[in-house]
Amino acid sequence: xxxxxxxxxxxxxxxxxxxxxxxxxxxxxxxxxxxxxxxxxxxxxxxxxxxxxxxxxxxxxxxxxxxxxxxxxxxxxxxxxxxxxxxxxxxxxxxx
Numbered sequence: 001x002x003x004x005x006x007x008x009x010x011x012x013x014x015x016x017x018x019x020x021x022x023x024x025x026x027x028x029x030x031x032x033x034x035x036x037x038x039x040x041x042x043x044x045x046x047x048x049x050x051x052x053x054x055x056x057x058x059x060x061x062x063x064x065x066x067x068x069x070x071x072x073x074x075x076x077x078x079x080x081x082x083x084x085x086x087x088x089x090x091x092x093x094x095x096x
Contacts, residue, residue, distance in 0.1 A: 044052070
């Protein structure tokens with residue numbers, strides 16, 4: 001097989017792949033249009049909705065608890081650092 005035969009075969013394969021890719025894209029676009037216009041009625045039943053709500057309530061409560069713990073730690077660290085800074089300033093001003 002010559003180089004020109006290989007190039008011709010490669011072009012043929014590329015053209016077929018491009019054609020198939022276009023077909024797949026067109027089909028996907030059609031499917032997307034269908035899903036965009038489709039009305040969703042009650043995607044979840046009542047139990048599933050309650051489960052999702054409870055899950056997020058738990059996550060929110062955990063986040064609030066974590067935030068409060070971090071706040072207490074920051075306040076504690078701030079209090080000790082503040083005392084150290086005040087003492088250092090007093091020593092510097094007093095010349096001690």
